[in-house]
Amino acid sequence: xxxxxxxxxxxxxxxxxxxxxxxxxxxxxxxxxxxxxxxxxxxxxxxxxxxxxxxxxxxxxxxxxxxxxxxxxxxxxxxxxxxxxxxxxxxxxxxxxxxxxxxxxxxxxxxxxxxxxxxxxxxxxxxxxxxxxxxxxxxxxxxxxxxxxxxxxxxxxxxxxxxxxxxxxxxxxxxxxxxxxxxxxxxxxxxxxxxxxxxxxxxxxxxxxxxxxxxxxxxxxxxxxxxxxxxxxxxxxxxxxxxxxxxxxxxxxxxxxxxxxxxxxxxxxxxxxxxxxxxxxxxxxxxxxxxxxxxxxxxxxxxxxxxxxxxxxxxxxxxxxxxxxxxxxxxxxxxxxxxxxxxxxxxxxxxxxxxxxxxxxxxxxxxxxxxxxxxxxxxxxxxxxxxxxxxxxxxxxxxxxxxxxxxxxxxxxxxxxxxxxxxxxxxxxxxxxxxxxxxxxxxxxxxxxxxxxxxxxxxxxxxxxxxxxxxxxxxxxxxxxxxxxxxxxxxxxxxxxxxxxxxxxxxxxxxxxxxxxxxxxxxxxxxxxxxxxxxxxxxxxxxxxxxxxxxxxxxxxxxxxxxxxxxxxxxxxxxxxxxxxxxxxxxxxxxxxxxxxxxxxxxxxxxxxxxxxxxxxxxxxxxxxxxxxxxxxxxxxxxxxxxxxxxxxxxxxxxxxxxxxxxxxxxxxxxxxxxxxxxxxxxxxxxxxxxxxxxxxxxxxxxxxxxxxxxxxxxxxxxxxxxxxxxxxxxxxxxxxxxxxxxxxxxxxxxxxxxxxxxxxxxxxxxxxxxxxxxxxxxxxxxxxxxxxxxxxxxxx
Numbered sequence: 001x002x003x004x005x006x007x008x009x010x011x012x013x014x015x016x017x018x019x020x021x022x023x024x025x026x027x028x029x030x031x032x033x034x035x036x037x038x039x040x041x042x043x044x045x046x047x048x049x050x051x052x053x054x055x056x057x058x059x060x061x062x063x064x065x066x067x068x069x070x071x072x073x074x075x076x077x078x079x080x081x082x083x084x085x086x087x088x089x090x091x092x093x094x095x096x097x098x099x100x101x102x103x104x105x106x107x108x109x110x111x112x113x114x115x116x117x118x119x120x121x122x123x124x125x126x127x128x129x130x131x132x133x134x135x136x137x138x139x140x141x142x143x144x145x146x147x148x149x150x151x152x153x154x155x156x157x158x159x160x161x162x163x164x165x166x167x168x169x170x171x172x173x174x175x176x177x178x179x180x181x182x183x184x185x186x187x188x189x190x191x192x193x194x195x196x197x198x199x200x201x202x203x204x205x206x207x208x209x210x211x212x213x214x215x216x217x218x219x220x221x222x223x224x225x226x227x228x229x230x231x232x233x234x235x236x237x238x239x240x241x242x243x244x245x246x247x248x249x250x251x252x253x254x255x256x257x258x259x260x261x262x263x264x265x266x267x268x269x270x271x272x273x274x275x276x277x278x279x280x281x282x283x284x285x286x287x288x289x290x291x292x293x294x295x296x297x298x299x300x301x302x303x304x305x306x307x308x309x310x311x312x313x314x315x316x317x318x319x320x321x322x323x324x325x326x327x328x329x330x331x332x333x334x335x336x337x338x339x340x341x342x343x344x345x346x347x348x349x350x351x352x353x354x355x356x357x358x359x360x361x362x363x364x365x366x367x368x369x370x371x372x373x374x375x376x377x378x379x380x381x382x383x384x385x386x387x388x389x390x391x392x393x394x395x396x397x398x399x400x401x402x403x404x405x406x407x408x409x410x411x412x413x414x415x416x417x418x419x420x421x422x423x424x425x426x427x428x429x430x431x432x433x434x435x436x437x438x439x440x441x442x443x444x445x446x447x448x449x450x451x452x453x454x455x456x457x458x459x460x461x462x463x464x465x466x467x468x469x470x471x472x473x474x475x476x477x478x479x480x481x482x483x484x485x486x487x488x489x490x491x492x493x494x495x496x497x498x499x500x501x502x503x504x505x506x507x508x509x510x511x512x513x514x515x516x517x518x519x520x521x522x523x524x525x526x527x528x529x530x531x532x533x534x535x536x537x538x539x540x541x542x543x544x545x546x547x548x549x550x551x552x553x554x555x556x557x558x559x560x561x562x563x564x565x566x567x568x569x570x571x572x573x574x575x576x577x578x579x580x581x582x583x584x585x586x587x588x589x590x591x592x593x594x595x596x597x598x599x600x601x602x603x604x605x606x607x608x609x610x611x612x613x614x615x616x617x618x619x620x621x622x623x624x625x626x627x628x629x630x631x632x633x634x635x636x637x638x639x640x641x642x643x644x645x646x647x648x649x650x651x652x653x654x655x656x657x658x659x660x661x662x663x664x665x666x667x668x669x670x671x672x673x674x675x676x677x678x679x680x681x682x683x684x685x686x687x688x689x690x691x692x693x694x695x696x697x698x699x700x701x702x703x704x705x706x707x708x709x710x711x712x713x714x715x716x717x718x719x720x721x722x723x724x725x726x727x728x729x730x731x732x733x734x735x736x737x738x739x740x741x742x743x744x745x746x747x748x749x750x751x752x753x754x755x756x757x758x759x760x761x762x763x764x765x766x767x768x769x770x771x772x773x774x775x776x777x778x779x780x781x782x783x784x785x786x787x788x789x790x791x792x793x794x795x796x797x
Contacts (some may be wrong), residue, residue, distance in 0.1 A: 007345045015465070016081040017185060023320075023350040026695060027136035028052075031146075032087035035060075036678035036702055037333075039137040039376045043163040044365020044413075047376035050159055052135040052146040055127035057157070060379045061117045061168075064366045065270035067105045067446040068111030068211040068222075070277060074427035076108050076451060081434035082737050088510065091541045095691045096531050099539040102459040103521050106432055107454030108587040111445040113211035114372050116379050116385035117232055117266065118203065120492070122157075122170070124183040126326050138352075139358040141219030142305075142311045153179045159651040162307040162565050163365060167295040168264040168668050169303055180260060182245065183253035184236050189381040191224050192232075200292070201236040204285065208280075214382040216455075220380055229268035229741050230277040232286040237296060238262055257692055261300050265292035273368065273420045273448040313359050317406040318743035319716070320353055321348040322736045333693040334673040344408040345737075349714075352673060355695050356401055356711025359704060360410045364398075368416040371398045375704040384701055389417070389444040390467030392525040393608065397647055397705040398711035399476060400617060400654070403483035404719065406743045406751070415493070417448070418473050422497050424451035429504050433467070437504030438497075440469035440527065462538035463526045465767060467508075471549040472503035475617070478556035482723060485749035485770035495560045499570065505550045506577055518542035518596065521552075525610045528602035530594050540597035542582050545610035545635065552618040554578045559723075583628055584614075590638055592632035605641050609650035616658045619722055625662055642668055646689030646697040652710025657716040657731040665717055666733035672710050676700070718754065721746035721774075728754060728761055748774050748789075760797075767792040 032038040032051040038060075041048045049060035079564040083105040086357045090099040133148040134760035146157045154175040163169045174180040184201055186194060192205025209228040236252060238245055243257025254260045267288035269281025295303060302482045327345035329336065341347050363375035372378075373394055374387045389395040395414070402411035425438030428450040433439060442463060454464035477494035480486075509517040520541035528536050552575045561571040585593040594601065594611040614621035617632045623630040637655060644652065649672050656665040676690035676698040689706060689730035690698040697706025717731040718741055722793035742753040761778040776783045778797060787793060 022329050023347045024140040024354060025136055025138050025396055026351070026355070027134065028331050028333060028693070029133060031133070031135065031137075032694070034678035035379055036698070037554060037694050037695055038374075039135065039694060040359075040362070041137075041142065041144060041159060041161045042362035042376050043161040043166065044361070044363060044410075044424045045091075045369075046110070046161050046166070048159065048161055048168055048365065049377050052144075052157075053086070054130050054148055055124060055343055056122075057122040057146075059120045059122070061120055061230065061234065061264070061266065062376050062378055063117050063266050064270050064363070064369045064376045065114050065268045065446065066115045066117050066207055066230055067270075069445065069447055070209065071274050072109075072157070072424060072445075072447040072449045074386045074424040075431055077456065078655075079429045080108075080432045081430070084434060087539070088541075091520055091539070096537045096539060097535055099521060100461050100537050103465050103523075103539045104450055104454065104459065107456050107464055108432070108451035109449075109458055110213050110455060111386055111388040111443040111449050112447060112452045112630065114213070114374070114378050114383060114384075115207045115212070115230075115382075116189055118186055118190065118192065118205075118234065118382060119235075119379075120236065121183075121187075122172075122183050122184045122262075123185065123762040124603070126742065130368070139355055140312070140315060141308060142358065142362065147502050152176075155180070158305055160304065161362075162295075162303055162310075164306040164310050165295045165298070165303050165646040166265070166291045166635075167303065168266075169265070169295070169300065170262040171430065172262070173259045176256075178256040180257040181253070181255045182260075183251045184238070184262060185251045186234065186236070190232070191226070196247045196252055197235060197248060199245050199252070201247075203234040204231070204369070207382070210383055211386070211388045214380070214384060217393045228278050231281060231284050233265075233267050233284040235265040235288050235292045236262060236692055239296060241294075255331055263292055265294050265295070265339065266293070270446070273281065273446060274655070283423075292786070304792065311361065314407060314409070315354075318354075318357065319741070320350050321740045322350055323738040332695065333512060336673065336691060336693065339670070339673055340675040343736075348673070349669065350690075352695060353711050353714040357405050357407060358672055359707055360398075360401060360407055362688050363704070364402075365411050366412060366413055368370055368768055369422055370417050371393065371704065373703050373705070384703070386443075386445070389445060390442060391440055392463075392466055393609070393651065394647060394703070394705045395444070395475065396472055396617070397650065397709045398714075399708070401708055401715065403479055404712065404745050404747050406716045408484055408745075411476070414473075414476060418477065418497055420448040421473070421494070422449050422470070422500055424448045424498070427633055431505070431706075432774070433508060435507035437500045437506050437507065438470055438736065439504045441562040442467070445715040453517060460538065461523055462528055463497050463541070464525045465521070466525050468546055470501045470551050471505055471553045474777060475549075475556060476500050477700070478560065481560070482747045483745055483749065485772065490560055491564055495557075495564060495566075498557045498560055499551070499567065502553050502574060503570075505553060506573060506743065509550070509577070512542060512582060512596075515580070517577055517580045517581045519546040524545050524594050525608045527594065527608050527610075530602055532599075536602050538794050540595060543611070544584065544592065544594050544596075545613060547581055547584075548611060548613040548618060551581060551614060551620055555620060562608065577763040584632075586628065586632045589639065590632060590635040592629065592636050594630045597690040604639055605644070607644045609640060609651060616654045616716075622658070627764060630659060634661075642671060644689065645733075646672065647703060647708030647709055649689050650697075650706045650713060653710060653713035654716050657713055658720070660730050662717055662731035662733035662736075664715060665731050666735050666754060669710065669713065672697075672706065676754070697755050711759055715744055719744045719746055719752060721748065725749055725777055726750065726766075727750070727777040728752075728764060728776060732756070732759055734759070746774075750774060763794065765792060765794045
């Protein structure tokens with residue numbers, strides 16, 4: 001009786017433990033079949049996509065610095081700017097068709113593509129008729145695990161990618177002595193050679209010198225040159241305590257072991273955006289060998305413990321509890337299916353939020369190389385949209401959660417990239433636009449390409465000619481400063497770049513017929529207007545999105561100049577120009593106009609909402625300071641509707657949060673988590689967004705920005721801030737009536753923890769990084785706060 005009672009209690013304890021882990025664990029009862037079912041690991045540079053197969057475990061390998069191409073020639077179209085007068089003349093004459101045609105003359109090359117390093121296979125001798133299969137990813141540890149049984153023998157694999165040791169480690173064990181046998185092999189879509197010596201599998205290869213975007217037809221879309229392009233090295237070595245190491249010319253394996261550890265080291269020759277990777281590159285072979293040797297000399301537990309200490313110092317900064325849940329503890333794919341039917345699962349929502357943070361830590365720790373459209377995980381040699389940096393929303397959305405979810409260090413790769421692209425962008429500003437400062441168009445890559453794309457006239461201006469990427473990127477510099485209050489960063493890094501972005505805008509704008517400053521030519525990202533004569537076009541003047549980003553850029557640069565007490569003459573120019581900007585217009589439908597005139601959209605429900613930039617991610621439209629404009633933004637969102645692609649839905653959730661409409665934001669969170677089967681469907685915007693079984697954003701296809709934008713929205717619903725005040729629970733939905741959050745950051749260098757019940761704030765703890773003043777606001781209650789550096793205050797609200 002005692003034994004039965006103990007057994008029952010043990011089962012309950014295990015069940016409770018499993019349930020408690022469900023806010024941090026993705027798990028499944030079967031191996032992955034599709035990429036969108038895999039579990040991904042990364043250390044910010046090395047990425048691994050694990051399928052968890054039994055007979056053959058497939059692992060896609062990536063390196064954040066492995067791209068096609070070489071340093072860009074920024075001076076590729078040196079006289080493009082000479083076409084500007086004709087474009088502006090056509091616009092003055094309201095000849096929009098001609099303006100579209102002429103605007104194509106302001107185009108250059110396409111970006112290069114993020115490349116797949118290759119696929120590693122673990123093939124097993126004993127793999128038939130397996131039972132009790134289990135696969136998981138614990139995002140609180142950044143460790144994946146697979147277990148299964150064959151003929152009564154339990155097999156276990158544990159995988160992680162270490163940042164301190166720059167190594168991927170896979171530990172394989174069997175419960176029966178001598179029952180473990182497997183081989184490691186490798187192949188790649190790139191050019192490579194494999195040798196095995198010194199009990200090490202060694203692969204050396206190189207990426208293409210060019211890979212054409214996947215949406216362009218070409219007889220020769222992928223071009224290799226053995227004397228050009230980024231080199232790569234992959235090394236795999238097995239450490240065993242029993243059994244025998246075996247090998248062939250192309251495989252490395254073990255026979256009749258009980259335990260084995262596979263060490264995987266990766267390096268590339270990428271040495272910076274302006275260095276030729278073939279002639280000025282890093283020694284990828286030596287770097288990979290050194291990392292492998294150092295890691296191999298350590299025990300598995302030493303590497304694992306270093307990995308945990310490093311990773312958890314970031315992940316554990318923030319915790320979220322959305323209250324009691326009655327949801328059962330199901331595999332993650334089944335949880336998503338259940339959730340899509342309207343069932344409650346608060347822990348799934350917490351998991352999605354923390355998964356976004358996990359992905360950013362895992363994909364953004366390489367200076368000057370930010371997370372791309374797929375983070376760092378990509379199996380395609382011509383990935384969707386080249387898996388590049390798309391700066392008309394996607395690259396920026398990847399970093400919306402960096403500061404407010406306490407991952408400021410993960411912002412650094414984007415901030416370093418901005419410094420790189422400003423250098424090429426200064427040439428683009430001169431040659432394409434006849435202006436000083438620096439500029440970025442809507443696509444970039446690891447080579448910091450800044451020109452407008454379109455293959456020198458083949459691209460549609462609606463997406464090829466937009467040129468406000470630098471203006472938008474510059475706002476991230478201010479955001480990093482205002483969250484950290486790092487004045488050295490503002491002075492030495494941020495302000496010179498912010499000034500350069502503002503300088504371009506000053507010189508780029510012209511006066512309209514009423515003396516107001518506008519951009520000409522202008523486009524609104526990927527959207528099309530209908531002119532009064534029925535013409536559907538992209539090129540116009542005075543687009544609201546351009547002016548919204550310029551407003552934010554000028555406002556922030558003026559503030560930075562005042563804080564640093566520098567550049568007074570330039571500041572005066574910005575203040576004068578800011579006052580002359582063409583003002584926002586509210587259309588006949590009550591919407592915020594996207595175009596200079598109150599024109600119709602060719603697609604009223606279009607996925608982009610760039611003209612709402614001032615509401616989010618900008619800060620100059622707010623419900624209390626500019627209520628008419630905020631209401632016009634609300635009306636725009638109502639007209640656009642809620643059904644849209646993944647990244648767009650993530651943006652719209654943040655916009656609804658900034659309108660303090662928590663229930664609408666929550667409605668869209670539920671839609672963002674709508675289950676999508678990984679059926680191999682390619683790009684189809686009509687299909688809408690959603691979430692794949694592994695919680696990847698179904699753009700469609702996979703695109704990581706929806707994960708990042710969605711996670712950022714959780715924080716935005718709970719805390720909003722500017723330099724003077726912090727709003728607590730500004731967009732709390734009814735569904736989250738009780739809960740707590742710890743570690744959320746606010747502008748001004750503050751960190752907060754909140755507890756609430758029945759939708760009312762109960763307790764707030766606030767600390768200051770550098771010391772400062774702010775005002776806390778929740779409901780009708782406010783409290784002025786003044787803290788010294790490092791000081792913490794708890795208030796029972």
